[in-house]
Amino acid sequence: MPAISMKVNGKAVSGNVENRTLLVDFIRTNLGLTGTHVGCDTSQCGACVVHIDGKAVKSCTTLAVACEGASVTTIEGIAKNGTLHPMQQAFHENHGLQCGFCTPGMIMASIDIVKRNGKKVSEEVIRRELSQNICRCTGYHNIVAAVQSAAEKM
Amino acid sequence: MSDTGIGARVLRKEDKRFITGKGQYTDDINLKDQTYAYFVRSPHAHATIKAINTAKAKKMPGVVDIFTSKEVEEDKIGGLICGWMIHSKDGSGMKAGPHPILASGKVRFVGDQVAVVIAETREQAKAAAQAVAVSYGVLPHNVDAGQAMKTKAQVHDVASDNRVYNWSIGDEAATDAAFRSAAHVTKLDLINNRLIPNAMETRAAIGSYDTGSEHYTLYTTSQNPHVARLVISAFHGLAPEHKLRVIAPDVGGGFGSKIFIYGEEVTCVWASKRIGGRPVKWTADRSEAFLSDAHGRDHVSHAELAMDASGKIVGLKVHTIASMGAYLSTFSSCVPTYLYATLLSGQYDIPNIYAEVDAVYTNTAPVDAYRGAGRPEATYLLERIVETAARELKIDPAEFRRRNFITQFPHQTPVIFCYDAGDYGAALDKALELSDYRNFASRKAASAKNGKLRGVGFSAYIEACGIAPSAAVGSLGAGVGLWESAEVRVNAVGTVEVLTGSHSHGQGHETTFAQLVSERLGVDINNVAIVHGDTDKVQMGMGTYGSRSGAVGMTAISKALDKIEAKAKRVAAAVMEASTDDIDFKDGTFTVKGTDKKMAFGEVALASYVGHKFNSSEIEIGLKETSFHDPSNFVFPAGVHICEVEVDTETGLTKIASYTAVDDFGTIINPMIVEGQVQGGVAQGIGQALLEGAHYDRDSGQLLTGSYMDYNMPKAANMPHIENFKLGFTFTKCPSNPLGMKGCGEAGAIAAPPAVINAITNALGVRDIAMPATPLTVWNAMQPMKRAAE
Ligand code: FES
Ligand code: FES
Numbered sequence: 001m002p003a004i005s006m007k008v009n010g011k012a013v014s015g016n017v018e019n020r021t022l023l024v025d026f027i028r029t030n031l032g033l034t035g036t037h038v039g040c041d042t043s044q045c046g047a048c049v050v051h052i053d054g055k056a057v058k059s060c061t062t063l064a065v066a067c068e069g070a071s072v073t074t075i076e077g078i079a080k081n082g083t084l085h086p087m088q089q090a091f092h093e094n095h096g097l098q099c100g101f102c103t104p105g106m107i108m109a110s111i112d113i114v115k116r117n118g119k120k121v122s123e124e125v126i127r128r129e130l131s132q133n134i135c136r137c138t139g140y141h142n143i144v145a146a147v148q149s150a151a152e153k154m
Numbered sequence: 155m156s157d158t159g160i161g162a163r164v165l166r167k168e169d170k171r172f173i174t175g176k177g178q179y180t181d182d183i184n185l186k187d188q189t190y191a192y193f194v195r196s197p198h199a200h201a202t203i204k205a206i207n208t209a210k211a212k213k214m215p216g217v218v219d220i221f222t223s224k225e226v227e228e229d230k231i232g233g234l235i236c237g238w239m240i241h242s243k244d245g246s247g248m249k250a251g252p253h254p255i256l257a258s259g260k261v262r263f264v265g266d267q268v269a270v271v272i273a274e275t276r277e278q279a280k281a282a283a284q285a286v287a288v289s290y291g292v293l294p295h296n297v298d299a300g301q302a303m304k305t306k307a308q309v310h311d312v313a314s315d316n317r318v319y320n321w322s323i324g325d326e327a328a329t330d331a332a333f334r335s336a337a338h339v340t341k342l343d344l345i346n347n348r349l350i351p352n353a354m355e356t357r358a359a360i361g362s363y364d365t366g367s368e369h370y371t372l373y374t375t376s377q378n379p380h381v382a383r384l385v386i387s388a389f390h391g392l393a394p395e396h397k398l399r400v401i402a403p404d405v406g407g408g409f410g411s412k413i414f415i416y417g418e419e420v421t422c423v424w425a426s427k428r429i430g431g432r433p434v435k436w437t438a439d440r441s442e443a444f445l446s447d448a449h450g451r452d453h454v455s456h457a458e459l460a461m462d463a464s465g466k467i468v469g470l471k472v473h474t475i476a477s478m479g480a481y482l483s484t485f486s487s488c489v490p491t492y493l494y495a496t497l498l499s500g501q502y503d504i505p506n507i508y509a510e511v512d513a514v515y516t517n518t519a520p521v522d523a524y525r526g527a528g529r530p531e532a533t534y535l536l537e538r539i540v541e542t543a544a545r546e547l548k549i550d551p552a553e554f555r556r557r558n559f560i561t562q563f564p565h566q567t568p569v570i571f572c573y574d575a576g577d578y579g580a581a582l583d584k585a586l587e588l589s590d591y592r593n594f595a596s597r598k599a600a601s602a603k604n605g606k607l608r609g610v611g612f613s614a615y616i617e618a619c620g621i622a623p624s625a626a627v628g629s630l631g632a633g634v635g636l637w638e639s640a641e642v643r644v645n646a647v648g649t650v651e652v653l654t655g656s657h658s659h660g661q662g663h664e665t666t667f668a669q670l671v672s673e674r675l676g677v678d679i680n681n682v683a684i685v686h687g688d689t690d691k692v693q694m695g696m697g698t699y700g701s702r703s704g705a706v707g708m709t710a711i712s713k714a715l716d717k718i719e720a721k722a723k724r725v726a727a728a729v730m731e732a733s734t735d736d737i738d739f740k741d742g743t744f745t746v747k748g749t750d751k752k753m754a755f756g757e758v759a760l761a762s763y764v765g766h767k768f769n770s771s772e773i774e775i776g777l778k779e780t781s782f783h784d785p786s787n788f789v790f791p792a793g794v795h796i797c798e799v800e801v802d803t804e805t806g807l808t809k810i811a812s813y814t815a816v817d818d819f820g821t822i823i824n825p826m827i828v829e830g831q832v833q834g835g836v837a838q839g840i841g842q843a844l845l846e847g848a849h850y851d852r853d854s855g856q857l858l859t860g861s862y863m864d865y866n867m868p869k870a871a872n873m874p875h876i877e878n879f880k881l882g883f884t885f886t887k888c889p890s891n892p893l894g895m896k897g898c899g900e901a902g903a904i905a906a907p908p909a910v911i912n913a914i915t916n917a918l919g920v921r922d923i924a925m926p927a928t929p930l931t932v933w934n935a936m937q938p939m940k941r942a943a944e
Contacts, residue, residue: 034182035175037406039354040440044862047354075175088173092165095826098834099660100172101354101406107173123875130870134862136354136407137660138830139837139902140870141879 006070008033009077017064023057024048026064027074035075035104039134046133049105049112050074056112058132075104078111087111090150091143098137106143109133114151121151159673160893163826167679168664177404180358180373181437188360188433189218191422192279194269194286195445196261199295199517199855200307203259203288206269211285216278219429220286221421222269223258231255231424232390234415236482237633240319240491240513248319251310251515253481255390255417255424261290262309262480263517264856265445270421272434295517297850299477300454302514309480309515318478318487318513323495323569329508332469336460340543346531347925348452348477348848349841350865351524353659355406356443357416361423362433369397372423376402376687377412377657378697381634383689385415385484392424395689402687405659409838410523411447412659413699414484418446444860449848450524452477453490453531459539465549467502467558472509472535479520486522487513492570492630493528493618493700499567500536501578501614501792502558507568517855523699525838525903526617533615537908541612542921551612551912552591556582559614571618573790575886578614581816585794588880589814597798601811607801608811609917613909615795618788619701619897637784638702639695640710642671642718644777646763648756649681652714655695656707657687661831661899663703666823670708670893674715675755676742701791701897704823709891710783717779722758725777728768729753729761789888791896793817795836797909801917803940806933808844808914812878815905820888820896828898829881835902836879841868842903843910847926866926 005014008031015030027033027050038060039047048060051073078085087107090096097103113129114121126147127140135143158164171177208220234253241247252258257266269286273279296305302316309316333339353375360373370393376382379400387395405412422434438446453476460469476490495509526533544554559578566572586592594610601608621627624635641653650671656663668682685691698707719739726744727734736747742755753761761767762777798811815832822828845866849858859865873879887894907925914927923935 028182033175034179035177037179037355038181039356040862042440042861042863045354045440075173079174084173091173092169095166095830097169097172098662098830099353099355099405099407100168100177101179103172104175127870127873127875134354134867134869136352136409136838136867137834139833139835139868140873141833141837141876142830144870145876 002065004065004068006067006072008072009074019065021064022060023062023064023067024059027059033074033076037101037104039102044134046109047102047105049108049133051108051112056109075108085111086153087150090146094142094146094149096138096143096146102133102135106133106135110147110150113147114154119151119154123148158669158679160669160821160823162669162824164665164669164679164824166662166665167668168662179355179404179406180360180375183360183373183403185360185362185433188435189272189274189429190276190279191425191434191436192271192276192283193267193418194271194283194288196257196264196266196268198261198290198292199264199297200293201261201290202293203257203261203268204291205289207287208269210287211271211282214278214282214285216274217282218272218274220269220271221256221425221428223254223256225428226254226256227258229424230391234417234481235385235389235484236487237484238488239631240321240487241631242319243322248487249310249313250482251312255420263519265519266480267417270425272425272429295855297516297518297852297855299452299475299514299516302475302477302516303512307517309517313515316515318482318515320510320512321491322508322510324508325506325568326508329469329471329506332506333458333460333471336468337463338461338547340459340539340546342457342539342542342922344455344457344535344538345924346451346453346534347842349450349524349846350444350848351409351411351447351450352867353407353409353411356438356440357412357418357447358437359419359422360433360435361426363427363431365431370423371399371401372419373401373403374419375405375412376400377405377408377659377699379657379687380655380689380695381697382415386420386423390420399690402657408659409525410450410527410699413697414448414522441860444865445857446519448483448520448522449479450521451531452521455535457535457539459543461543461547465547465554465557467504469506470498470504472498474509474511476511476513477516477518477521478513479516479518481520483520483522486520488632489523489528490531494532496570497529497532497616497618498536498569500533501560501616503560505568518850525835526900527700529617529900530904530907533613533904534908537613537615538911541912552582552586555612555614571788574787574889576790576792576818577884577886578792580884581792581794581818582614584882584884585796585814585816588816588882589796589812591796601800605803607803607917609799609913611797611909611912611916613795613905613912615901615905616790616792617900617904618790620705620785620789621700621702623786624784635784636696637782638706638710639693639780639782640714641780642711642714642778644718644759646760648677648759650675650677651683651685652711653685653692654707654711655692655697656703657698659698661698661703662824662827666827667708667711669823670711671715677755701899704895705789705888705891705897706783706785708893708895709785710781712892713781713783714779717781718777721777721779724773725762725768726753726758728773785890787890789820789890789896791817791819791898791901793901793905795905795909797913799910799913799917801914801932803936806929806936808927808932810840810874813874814880815902816882816884817898817901818884818886818896819898820886821894822883831898832881832902833879835900836906837868837873838903839906840872840910843907843925843927845872845926
């Protein structure tokens with residue numbers, strides 16, 4: 001089993017994994033960070049989105065060994081010194097979550113959407129780009145509102 | 155209203171753990187020494203199981219053991235049950251075929267579980283499952299509800315024509331007479347498409363047996379853990395209730411699919427004992443969820459609506475074939491009967507209704523309650539035929555509805571229900587105004603300029619929620635009553651714990667229930683904890699479905715709070731040396747009438763436990779009260795939704811141009827949460843109308859829509875833009891519970907499909923279009939018009 005090491009949420013971590021081990025399994029099982037979820041097996045729901053070197057990636061479709069030396073951020077790593085990330089705060093204030101299962105992936109994907117599209121990102125663009133993430137509870141209405149409101153503050 | 159009391163937009167208390175990745179869903183839990191289960195599933199729609207050879211698989215790395223129906227039978231583990239007895243017209247009971255937790259002798263749908271492999275890792279269990287050799291004798295199959303009574307493929311021995319029951323409601327002779335004297339009859343054939351619930355968290359379970367205490371624990375993704383414990387104990391016979399703890403921790407959405415007791419969960423907790431007490435964990439793949447979660451809808455109906463010369467509805471006749479799938483799931487039998495045909499009067503004064511329902515077995519996944527459960531099917535049928543009738547009679551659809559609205563309450567329908575309160579005209583007025591119906595023609599003209607066809611569609615829905623009273627549902631065949639329990643524990647420091655039998659899997663109970671306590675006791679909501687989902691903490695409960703947590707669950711809490719208040723008044727009176735009758739309680743303070751004596755709620759709480767401030771032989775020490783609330787009627791939320799669509803004539807793509815929802819939910823505890831429920835429900839309804847549909851291949855019996863590549867879930871881009879999605883509320887108080895609440899969880903999913911389809915048929919000028927109205931379906935529907943225009 002290959003040994004891998006990477007940075008997760010700013011901390012150096014390492015472990016032995018199989019070649020086929022997915023990043024999401026490494027994060028959830030080896031590291032015990034269960035905020036990153038698995039909602040499908042066809043890489044479509046986005047519940048598993050994390051950031052690898054600053055970019056949103058579906059961790060269910062990424063091999064752990066491919067992340068050797070990378071810097072990975074999960075939902076557990078975006079609040080700074082106890083202060084929520086503006087996107088987390090916006091999901092709370094806009095009631096952008098119900099059961100919460102899609103939420104970590106939604107937040108991680110949304111941060112990336114704002115980073116790439118800027119403060120003035122349009123509703124059209126948010127909706128199009130969020131089509132990589134499925135939520136069964138909210139109807140997306142308040143998620144879109146949350147992303148718009150966070151965009152102004154990020 | 156205080157800023158955290160009833161009616162306040164309080165931000166959710168539960169959010170913090172979810173937005174920081176600290177939620178605890180079943181798959182997030184790992185027990186010491188746990189093993190992993192993987193199920194061997196049938197590749198055939200219908201086959202006998204000739205032999206199962208596990209020898210090779212058992213030798214694979216990491217395999218702990220493999221079980222089939224043989225071991226289940228050895229341990230006398232009972233089969234899955236359907237908890238609602240439905241009788242046919244001829245008086246005979248429904249024909250329930252056996253439903254073992256692992257298939258025995260025969261498989262009846264693709265995905266039916268045949269064996270379970272338990273191994274050290276999930277990958278090892280999965281690999282070994284592929285090595286289990288099952289030899290099948292393939293039988294003819296049928297996946298189509300409409301063909302079930304004609305096919306040679308007999309799913310269960312007990313039902314020779316695949317018919318579970320032939321049930322009816324209403325007065326057939328009177329309805330026939332009304333049709334004979336009618337001036338106009340509208341007829342429509344409708345299919346309510348089969349849906350797959352798709353909560354984003356798939357089902358999961360960890361079963362664990364303690365060999366020392368002989369005690370079982372099951373962590374599971376359940377909407378009603380107490381019902382799960384009851385069924386596993388009483389029917390599967392695994393262990394008596396005091397030896398079985400069921401925990402439903404954070405649950406990632408349910409929508410009905412997590413009400414039911416499934417074979418996999420029972421297998422995990424049973425198998426743990428078989429392997430010597432090591433925990434057994436199972437988490438469904440999404441592909442397994444598609445195959446094995448209970449599906450929803452799947453009705454084939456014929457409806458006829460009769461009107462007199464003035465456009466007044468005089469009768470409704472309905473025949474429905476409802477697919478039950480291959481087995482009767484936990485509540486499946488009541489869905490196309492008492493949750494469906496009892497709603498066929500809608501918001502209308504229809505003097506004569508007759509409906510007949512044939513429930514049938516097919517070689518498909520079991521069908522049971524999915525958000526709305528029966529009520530969406532009733533609303534779709536009625537609102538489609540009402541809209542069609544209005545068009546045929548050339549009466550404006552809003553006006554036609556208004557002409558037929560019930561206006562006097564209480565109103566007894568011909569199909570059991572007695573509607574207690576409502577103002578349907580008010581909701582219609584508000585929806586017309588919010589949607590700017592008056593100027594629809596100019597918007598239609600503007601769309602036409604862009605080459606788009608614009609249409610408008612209405613849906614005036616009613617639903618019956620709460621699902622009660624117990625005696626009434628018992629007389630209709632329900633195996634259990636549908637009450638709810640609550641226990642309110644006030645701690646000595648004045649903080650409050652509420653133990654509830656309701657279960658939150660997205661509904662925000664930790665916030666709304668705390669708002670009720672805050673309002674009643676004047677306690678800060680941060681000093682209120684809501685405890686749910688654990689049978690060792692909460693004694694008994696019926697769980698959350700059918701929009702019942704507000705009207706039934708919160709009423710139980712409210713009644714327990716009444717008792718808390720009464721007891722606290724006695725304590726306050728004793729401490730302040732006054733008569734209990736002279737104690738007033740307001741905003742968290744007890745005062746003695748006509749004096750300046752007062753005690754804060756927290757002081758009274760402390761006095762209750764200190765115990766020497768009053769005579770403990772007269773007043774019992776402590777401040778803790780329980781209530782079991784059995785409602786006196788269903789509750790009847792209702793509303794009017796109006797949808798406008800724009801259809802692209804080149805591609806057939808339908809866009810929701812605007813959506814207006816006006817609902818009467820009675821008292822609203824937290825408008826922010828209620829709006830969220832409506833938005834989510836409408837999204838599911840739009841999903842049913844435009845995108846979603848479960849398809850089994852007729853020839854092979856395979857599920858063709860078995861992943862998100864083939865099953866089209868609603869995405870952010872399918873929903874109307876924020877400014878085009880308008881919500882409004884009207885208010886009539888529900889008279890059957892003290893809070894005046896009606897329930898809001900299912901309204902959107904119930905109302906939206908006919909609103910969308912009415913809008914599309916209006917845009918296209920066609921009589922009907924099938925759900926889901928995909929671009930291809932819509933494009934095909936447009937071709938005759940295009941040809942005519944050429
Ligand atoms: S788990 Fe669904 S996309 Fe990764
Ligand atoms: S909040 Fe439940 S899936 Fe999005």
